[in-house]
Amino acid sequence: SAVISQKPSRDICQRGTSLTIQCQVDSQVTMMFWYRQQPGQSLTLIATANQGSEATYESGFVIDKFPISRPNLTFSTLTVSNMSPEDSSIYLCSGKTALHGYTFGSGTRLTVV
Amino acid sequence: KQEVTQIPAALSVPEGENLVLNCSFTDSAIYNLQWFRQDPGKGLTSLLLIQSSQREQTSGRLNASLDKSSGRSTLYIAASQPGDSATYLCAVPRGGSNYKLTFGKGTLLTVNP
Numbered sequence: 001s002a003v004i005s006q007k008p009s010r011d012i013c014q015r016g017t018s019l020t021i022q023c024q025v026d027s028q029v030t031m032m033f034w035y036r037q038q039p040g041q042s043l044t045l046i047a048t049a050n051q052g053s054e055a056t057y058e059s060g061f062v063i064d065k066f067p068i069s070r071p072n073l074t075f076s077t078l079t080v081s082n083m084s085p086e087d088s089s090i091y092l093c094s095g096k097t098a099l100h101g102y103t104f105g106s107g108t109r110l111t112v113v
Numbered sequence: 114k115q116e117v118t119q120i121p122a123a124l125s126v127p128e129g130e131n132l133v134l135n136c137s138f139t140d141s142a143i144y145n146l147q148w149f150r151q152d153p154g155k156g157l158t159s160l161l162l163i164q165s166s167q168r169e170q171t172s173g174r175l176n177a178s179l180d181k182s183s184g185r186s187t188l189y190i191a192a193s194q195p196g197d198s199a200t201y202l203c204a205v206p207r208g209g210s211n212y213k214l215t216f217g218k219g220t221l222l223t224v225n226p
Contacts, residue, residue, distance in 0.1 A: 006156065043204075101162035104158075107156040
């Protein structure tokens with residue numbers, strides 16, 4: 001099945017700054033997604049990353065705060081903009097494969113101070 | 114709206130014990146169900162994917178069953194080991210979608226040596 005490399009694995013950022021998270025898949029996936037996992041909670045879908053076009057955001061998430069790019073089938077980025085302590089979470093990217101369901105990156109643990 | 118519930122929220126067992134984790138979902142019109150493992154602060158590792166036409170899947174000491182009509186799945190772990198300690202999550206595609214996952218809150222498993 002596909003393997004997703006996600007970086008950085010963790011970061012500590014100042015409030016008001018932005019962080020870009022990258023995910024590289026070793027093979028083509030049909031769809032890519034970005035999730036947020038707040039402390040002690042399960043995963044919440046932020047958006048579906050669409051190749052070559054604007055991402056599709058879930059209710060409560062907006063492009064200005066979480067711009068997403070997917071220039072090709074195997075690469076995507078998520079930017080967390082103008083960060084506040086409430087953005088401290090684990091961010092995960094995921095890819096859907098044709099045969100093996102979903103595969104996930106190793107996660108980015110973000111702390112905003 | 115698809116809702117996924119996992120019981121118990123936490124489980125502590127001695128090494129060598131067989132155990133069962135439960136997952137229930139409200140909308141039985143699912144395409145598949147997937148079980149994941151998450152180590153603290155990390156991404157998700159796929160354990161088993163059960164298609165809607167299947168009743169169970171096995172991988173090593175893990176066996177997952179699916180009963181769509183009752184909206185339930187179980188993950189059976191045989192001869193548990195301390196290395197099995199992690200959070201176990203089940204996920205199903207949302208109603209009306211075959212790709213947007215809804216996750217349960219997970220079961221935190223601790224296997225004591």
